[in-house]
Amino acid sequence: AIQMTQSPSSLSASVGDRVTITCRASQGIRHDLGWYQQKPGRAPKLLISAASSLQSGVPLRFSGSGSGSLFTLTISSLQPEDSATYYCLQDYNYPRSFGQGTKVEI
């Protein structure tokens, strides 16, 4: 099974900061990766599909990049509403696997 390793596990930043979260796959997964945002008590929300495709309605300050085994989620200018836990999920093969999550505090 593919292991997804996210870093950091948590971070604290200020409004307006640029934030980068990394997800590393234990083997190449092409660009078959999604990024999800989860706020406490809520279901996850898909932000980015296929490593870099921003979903409709997601603010442009979110972006994704990478392919193969290394991926990044960047928030260009952190906003208060971005306080959440972020997860990557590989969609390359089964069983699917999530990263362990990155908690972003503001």
Add this chain to the structure above:
Amino acid sequence: EVQLLESGGGLVQPGGSLSLSCAASGITFSSYGMSWVRQAPGKGLEWVSAIYRDGNTAQYADSVRGRFTISRENSKNTLYLQMSSLRAEDTAVYYCAKDLDGNNRYLDSWGQGTLVTVSP
């Protein structure tokens, strides 16, 4: 508007069984792959199972294979998860989710979750 509504969660004893349902509306249900994802209290997300649009192919996490069965009834717009031989570590909120474009990738709509508690 897509709506996914899970039901069937509750308290069950170790070794017991439980069946979850997920009723979908606002979509052509048969056009999308569906998945179950769970989250233990205070923990991260864990992918559990997925089923293709036609219901003929299912996939499972190693942790539940042989104990859980995913199925769907397209005529009723409903997804199911039959869980047996439940363990304490199966305690979690269970979410159903639909895929983005019918290819069993990228979960773009999620239900609100249903809590399953496995305890004596």
